[in-house]
Amino acid sequence: MSTCQNHLHRGFVSLVGAGPGDPDLLTVKGFRVIQQAEVVVYDRLVSADILALANDQAEKIYVGKQLDYHCVPQDQINQLLVDKALEGKRVVRLKGGDSFIFGRGGEELETLAEHGIDFEVVPGITAAAGATAYAGIPLTHRDHAQAVQFITGHVQKDGKEMDWQAVAQSNATLVFYMGLKQSGYIADKLLTHGLSAEMPCAIIENGTRPEQRVFRCGLSELPNVAKQAKSPALIVVGSVTALHEKLDWFHGDA
The missing domain is CATH 3.40.1010.10 (Tetrapyrrole methylase, N-terminal domain)
Incomplete structure (x- = not known):
C-alpha cells in the first residue's frame, strides 16, 4: 500500500x-x-x-x-x-x-x-534558428549552403579535439553556440584547415530581443569584432550571412 x-x-x-x-x-x-x-x-x-x-x-x-x-x-x-x-x-x-x-x-x-x-x-526554438531568422540570415539556401552544423564553443567534456578539418570542409553553415570567448581559437582553426580569410561571418548578440545587434565581418576579422559583442551571442560562419544586408527585417528598439 x-x-x-x-x-x-x-x-x-x-x-x-x-x-x-x-x-x-x-x-x-x-x-x-x-x-x-x-x-x-x-x-x-x-x-x-x-x-x-x-x-x-x-x-x-x-x-x-x-x-x-x-x-x-x-x-x-x-x-x-x-x-x-x-x-x-x-x-x-x-x-x-x-x-x-x-x-x-x-x-x-x-x-x-x-x-x-x-x-x-x-521543445523550444533553438537560438540558432531564432536568432538567425530575426537577423535575416537563412541557415540554408540553394545558392549558399545545403547543410548546417550546430557546434558548441565550449571545450568538450572529455577534452578531445573536434575534427576541424571535417568542419572546415563541410560546405555547411556553421553556428557556434557560446563561442564568443573562443572566437580567436575558432577563427584560427577554420583558417588553418582551409576556410578563406574573407569567408563571411556574423555575430548575433541578444538574438530576437529588442536589443539585438548583428556584427558582420570576414573570418580573419572575427576575433577583433567579437570584442565588440556581449554574451549571449551566436557566431555564424558561411556565405549565407551576406544575405543579412538584403533580408534584415527586425529592428528591435530602433
Missing part, C-alpha cells in the same frame, strides 16, 4: 524550452505547462516576460549559469529536480532556447529516469 501511495503522490517534471528570447516565440504547450507548474526551475536566459507567465503561487528557483560562474552546479540542479518531484510537485525545468541543443537537458532527464520520475519534453 505504501509503495502504491508513494507512486500516486510522485510528481512530474516538464522540460520546457523557452525559446531564444522573444516571449512570443514560446510554444502554446510551453505556455500551458508553465501556467500549471507548482515549481519553476529556470536558467539565466529565460526572459522575465516568460517567467511572469507562471502562477503567482508557484515556487521559482533560479539556477542560472554564465561564463566562468555557475550559480548552482549541474549535479545539484539534477538533484533539485528529483527532490521537488519526490515532494509530489508539478515541476517545470525552464531553459532558454531548446533544452536538447547544448542545454544539458538530456543529462537532467537521465537523472530523473534513474529515480523513476515521470517527465515530458516540450
Whole structure:
C-alpha cells in the first residue's frame, strides 16, 4: 500500500524550452505547462516576460549559469529536480532556447529516469534558428549552403579535439553556440584547415530581443569584432550571412 501511495503522490517534471528570447516565440504547450507548474526551475536566459507567465503561487528557483560562474552546479540542479518531484510537485525545468541543443537537458532527464520520475519534453526554438531568422540570415539556401552544423564553443567534456578539418570542409553553415570567448581559437582553426580569410561571418548578440545587434565581418576579422559583442551571442560562419544586408527585417528598439 505504501509503495502504491508513494507512486500516486510522485510528481512530474516538464522540460520546457523557452525559446531564444522573444516571449512570443514560446510554444502554446510551453505556455500551458508553465501556467500549471507548482515549481519553476529556470536558467539565466529565460526572459522575465516568460517567467511572469507562471502562477503567482508557484515556487521559482533560479539556477542560472554564465561564463566562468555557475550559480548552482549541474549535479545539484539534477538533484533539485528529483527532490521537488519526490515532494509530489508539478515541476517545470525552464531553459532558454531548446533544452536538447547544448542545454544539458538530456543529462537532467537521465537523472530523473534513474529515480523513476515521470517527465515530458516540450521543445523550444533553438537560438540558432531564432536568432538567425530575426537577423535575416537563412541557415540554408540553394545558392549558399545545403547543410548546417550546430557546434558548441565550449571545450568538450572529455577534452578531445573536434575534427576541424571535417568542419572546415563541410560546405555547411556553421553556428557556434557560446563561442564568443573562443572566437580567436575558432577563427584560427577554420583558417588553418582551409576556410578563406574573407569567408563571411556574423555575430548575433541578444538574438530576437529588442536589443539585438548583428556584427558582420570576414573570418580573419572575427576575433577583433567579437570584442565588440556581449554574451549571449551566436557566431555564424558561411556565405549565407551576406544575405543579412538584403533580408534584415527586425529592428528591435530602433
